[in-house]
Amino acid sequence: MSNQDFIELKEERESLLTKFESFKARNLALDMTRGKPCPKQLDLSFPMLNLVSENNYKASNGTDCRNYGGLDGIPEVKKLFSEYIEVSEDEIVIGGNSSLNLMHDTIVNAYVYGVSENETPWGKIPKIKFLCPSPGYDRHFAICETLGIEMIIIDMDENGPDMDQVEKLVLSDDSIKGIWCVPKYSNPTGITYTNEVVERLSKMQTKASDFRIFWDNAYNYHHLTDERPELLNILTTCRETGNPDRPFIFGSTSKITFAGAGLSMIGSSKKNINYIKSKIAFQTIGPDKLNQLRHFKFFENIDGLDKHMIKHGEILKPKFDMITKILDKELGGSGLASWSNPKGGYFISLDTLEGCATRVIALANEAGVKLTPAGSTYPLKKDPKDCNIRIAPSLPETDELELAMEVLTVCIKLASIEVL
Amino acid sequence: MSNQDFIELKEERESLLTKFESFKARNLALDMTRGKPCPKQLDLSFPMLNLVSENNYKASNGTDCRNYGGLDGIPEVKKLFSEYIEVSEDEIVIGGNSSLNLMHDTIVNAYVYGVSENETPWGKIPKIKFLCPSPGYDRHFAICETLGIEMIIIDMDENGPDMDQVEKLVLSDDSIKGIWCVPKYSNPTGITYTNEVVERLSKMQTKASDFRIFWDNAYNYHHLTDERPELLNILTTCRETGNPDRPFIFGSTSKITFAGAGLSMIGSSKKNINYIKSKIAFQTIGPDKLNQLRHFKFFENIDGLDKHMIKHGEILKPKFDMITKILDKELGGSGLASWSNPKGGYFISLDTLEGCATRVIALANEAGVKLTPAGSTYPLKKDPKDCNIRIAPSLPETDELELAMEVLTVCIKLASIEVL
Numbered sequence: 001m002s003n004q005d006f007i008e009l010k011e012e013r014e015s016l017l018t019k020f021e022s023f024k025a026r027n028l029a030l031d032m033t034r035g036k037p038c039p040k041q042l043d044l045s046f047p048m049l050n051l052v053s054e055n056n057y058k059a060s061n062g063t064d065c066r067n068y069g070g071l072d073g074i075p076e077v078k079k080l081f082s083e084y085i086e087v088s089e090d091e092i093v094i095g096g097n098s099s100l101n102l103m104h105d106t107i108v109n110a111y112v113y114g115v116s117e118n119e120t121p122w123g124k125i126p127k128i129k130f131l132c133p134s135p136g137y138d139r140h141f142a143i144c145e146t147l148g149i150e151m152i153i154i155d156m157d158e159n160g161p162d163m164d165q166v167e168k169l170v171l172s173d174d175s176i177k178g179i180w181c182v183p184k185y186s187n188p189t190g191i192t193y194t195n196e197v198v199e200r201l202s203k204m205q206t207k208a209s210d211f212r213i214f215w216d217n218a219y220n221y222h223h224l225t226d227e228r229p230e231l232l233n234i235l236t237t238c239r240e241t242g243n244p245d246r247p248f249i250f251g252s253t254s255k256i257t258f259a260g261a262g263l264s265m266i267g268s269s270k271k272n273i274n275y276i277k278s279k280i281a282f283q284t285i286g287p288d289k290l291n292q293l294r295h296f297k298f299f300e301n302i303d304g305l306d307k308h309m310i311k312h313g314e315i316l317k318p319k320f321d322m323i324t325k326i327l328d329k330e331l332g333g334s335g336l337a338s339w340s341n342p343k344g345g346y347f348i349s350l351d352t353l354e355g356c357a358t359r360v361i362a363l364a365n366e367a368g369v370k371l372t373p374a375g376s377t378y379p380l381k382k383d384p385k386d387c388n389i390r391i392a393p394s395l396p397e398t399d400e401l402e403l404a405m406e407v408l409t410v411c412i413k414l415a416s417i418e419v420l
Numbered sequence: 421m422s423n424q425d426f427i428e429l430k431e432e433r434e435s436l437l438t439k440f441e442s443f444k445a446r447n448l449a450l451d452m453t454r455g456k457p458c459p460k461q462l463d464l465s466f467p468m469l470n471l472v473s474e475n476n477y478k479a480s481n482g483t484d485c486r487n488y489g490g491l492d493g494i495p496e497v498k499k500l501f502s503e504y505i506e507v508s509e510d511e512i513v514i515g516g517n518s519s520l521n522l523m524h525d526t527i528v529n530a531y532v533y534g535v536s537e538n539e540t541p542w543g544k545i546p547k548i549k550f551l552c553p554s555p556g557y558d559r560h561f562a563i564c565e566t567l568g569i570e571m572i573i574i575d576m577d578e579n580g581p582d583m584d585q586v587e588k589l590v591l592s593d594d595s596i597k598g599i600w601c602v603p604k605y606s607n608p609t610g611i612t613y614t615n616e617v618v619e620r621l622s623k624m625q626t627k628a629s630d631f632r633i634f635w636d637n638a639y640n641y642h643h644l645t646d647e648r649p650e651l652l653n654i655l656t657t658c659r660e661t662g663n664p665d666r667p668f669i670f671g672s673t674s675k676i677t678f679a680g681a682g683l684s685m686i687g688s689s690k691k692n693i694n695y696i697k698s699k700i701a702f703q704t705i706g707p708d709k710l711n712q713l714r715h716f717k718f719f720e721n722i723d724g725l726d727k728h729m730i731k732h733g734e735i736l737k738p739k740f741d742m743i744t745k746i747l748d749k750e751l752g753g754s755g756l757a758s759w760s761n762p763k764g765g766y767f768i769s770l771d772t773l774e775g776c777a778t779r780v781i782a783l784a785n786e787a788g789v790k791l792t793p794a795g796s797t798y799p800l801k802k803d804p805k806d807c808n809i810r811i812a813p814s815l816p817e818t819d820e821l822e823l824a825m826e827v828l829t830v831c832i833k834l835a836s837i838e839v840l
Contacts, residue, residue, distance in 0.1 A: 034488070036487055036488050036489075037487065039484065039487075042484070042486040042487060045486075046473075046474045049472055049473050049474070049710075050470075050473065052469055053466075053469050053470065054466045054469070064459065064462070065680065065681070066462040066465075066678040066679065066680060066681060067456055067457065067459075067462060067678070067679045067680055068454070068456050068674070068679040068680055069456075069680065070680075096516050096517070096708070097516070097705070097707070097708045098704040098705045098706070100703065100704055100705050101703055101704040101705075104702065104703040104704070105703070108528060108532060108703075111532060112528060112531060112532065112543065112567070113566075123532065123543050139702075142702050143702055143703075146533075146699070146702045147532070254488070254705065258486040258487070258710060259486065259487045259488040259705070260485065260486060260487055260488050260489065260490075260705065260706060260708060260709050260710070261485070261486060261708045261709065261710040261711065279566070282524060282559075282562050282563055282566045283520065283521055283524040283525070283528075283563075284518040284520055284521040284524070285517070285518045285520050285521075285674065285679070285680065286518070286680060287517070288516070288517045288680060288681045288708070288711070289680050289681065290469075290678060290680070290681040291681065291708070291711070
């Protein structure tokens with residue numbers, strides 16, 4: 001920021017404070033904390049609720065979906081979602097309504113049993129570390145935190161995680177057992193990993209023989225534009241580079257059908273999937289097959305799912321556009337903040353000046369706008385530069401969003417004046 | 421068996437063998453292995469499928485059941501099922517479709533984190549043991565086996581587990597951390613724990629401060645007669661005897677609504693429930709609330725559930741009656757076998773002469789009747805007396821059952837002749 005700009009900004013302070021006080025006086029209660037679908041998005045899946053009935057409860061292979069039986073999913077659902085996460089039908093297990101649950105259980109199983117028959121359970125090793133490209137997804141980091149796994153921040157750029165950092169670390173430290181990745185429309189930065197990043201992740205040498213990539217492909221079909229970035233297939237790439245068992249791929253329909261009543265899935269090598277199934281056999285009577293059948297009958301095939309996702313995009317796009325429009329208008333060229341302009345996913349990632357995010361969020365909260373707590377996108381909720389703010393446009397109505405963004409931009413300016 | 425009886429039985433051998441060969445010639449394929457509800461039972465819950473729709477997706481507190489949010493269940497479902505498992509509404513968490521999953525996760529959490537903030541994780545202790553009243557439920561024992569937990573067989577009688585054995589063991593060995601119980605219409609013996617047994621379990625001194633009772637109340641409303649045995653409330657009794665945090669109570673609607681698409685629940689002290697919730701927060705986005713709503717709208721209250729269970733009983737009772745009728749007719753007074761005559765639950769437990777069960781099941785299999793493998797009701801699938809056979813009457817049609825029982829009684833006689 002030039003000296004001239006700074007002088008102008010300081011002169012604006014009084015009017016900003018007046019605006020801020022007027023927001024406060026309105027007793028707003030706006031919530032931009034969560035990447036929750038809005039009711040209109042959920043309405044898109046209403047027809048799914050009627051598709052399982054007295055006359056429709058059997059899978060294609062005759063399985064009575066009401067009864068016990070089946071650990072990995074009914075055939076047509078395995079087929080559909082193996083296309084969705086891009087694995088083959090014997091490389092997938094369909095889970096319950098939460099892919100977070102599958103991720104958690106995969107790590108806990110590694111902790112208790114090891115990632116395969118021949119590997120030491122992580123719980124028997126004094127120190128386990130995970131690489132955490134950041135900003136990233138708070139719930140990934142929370143799983144590590146609760147299990148006492150040490151997290152190492154990896155910088156994110158427009159290509160994905162900084163692979164120089166990653167390669168150097170995994171080569172030298174065998175306590176590093178995993179890396180968290182949201183490879184497409186990443187949470188929160190919105191970028192999609194480049195081919196080079198995926199290839200380097202696949203082929204890099206790791207000191208730990210049981211190193212795993214936790215590939216949370218949560219937004220694979222969650223496009224906001226027609227310009228769909230290609231993501232290299234991690235399972236294929238790992239196989240080709242001699243590390244077939246390295247990736248665990250996760251997906252879910254939480255942001256496709258019903259956020260709380262969807263399906264989850266895990267994909268991996270046949271060897272890993274067989275091992276996972278051997279563990280699932282002890283831990284559940286199997287996933288809800290009626291809900292699987294509902295999903296299949298609703299989509300019928302991957303094209304049906306894709307068409308459905310276009311409708312989601314049509315609801316979400318105007319919200320994203322409005323946010324970037326206000327950011328451009330209020331902060332464009334100011335040097336006070338930079339933000340992502342994602343082509344898909346659920347978030348806009350905004351960086352304030354260093355040391356400002358906590359203050360901005362506190363000010364916004366004072367004015368009735370709730371934002372995800374500062375630091376949430378970093379391990380242990382500590383953003384070393386205190387600058388990242390995750391904006392979740394999906395849930396609020398457009399007019400609420402507009403107001404919330406006006407509050408936010410005023411708060412960013414006020415906090416910036418304080419630190420400049 | 422008197423000498424005279426034995427001579428008569430031996431004389432019968434030829435005709436038994438003829439019968440056996442004639443069964444074999446029919447290429448039967450009868451399956452009595454699993455405690456699965458039959459289609460007619462599942463049909464009872466068809467109306468449930470239509471109760472959540474475009475106009476019905478909100479909980480009583482306004483929660484949109486389609487979206488994210490809520491870890492322990494919607495209020496009306498917590499209320500209904502807290503009555504079902506007899507705890508208060510702040511002593512319950514509603515889970516997914518599998519109570520086995522809740523049991524598994526409860527033990528795995530104890531293994532990874534300890535049963536409470538102040539207790540050592542079981543995974544950090546060199547040896548963990550569980551008491552296993554047997555015959556019992558194979559999947560309980562399988563969880564222990566897969567986690568490397570040593571299992572100690574406790575004899576079962578008509579009152580429940582042999583409490584002299586239990587009390588002596590838990591008093592002297594602090595590596596004993598738990599006991600598996602199916603306290604009502606026990607799997608497979610059908611008995612209900614007496615008040616004395618429940619009281620002794622509640623008040624007994626345990627050397628381990630983190631000893632827990634895994635109270636799998638799977639058949640609480642699964643009556644076959646009007647003569648409903650009372651089961652003492654374990655949570656209340658434990659509280660009164662100064663061990664409020666001792667029991668974990670499990671229940672599910674797998675054998676109430678849809679076996680594969682029901683609800684599960686865990687009840688315990690408020691302290692335990694809060695601890696469980698603190699862990700669940702990391703491992704899932706929360707259970708399927710639409711399925712909760714379906715269940716609530718179907719039953720409305722505990723009386724609705726009870727009435728529904730009477731219909732189940734009406735379907736099951738004739739099957740149980742037919743089995744005991746054939747057993748009485750073919751084996752009554754022979755001394756070759758004894759069997760339970762349960763007032764509820766899902767199984768008939770049959771004891772052959774010592775050393776016969778494996779042979780009986782092999783013979784039956786040869787004649788096209790699949791029975792649960794010998795030993796399944798004991799830890800590590802090893803029945804020390806090789807005599808227990810678990811009969812699951814629910815799934816087959818009555819005529820199939822009748823035929824299967826004729827085969828079984830012939831096989832029991834043949835195997836008995838071999839050992840006598």
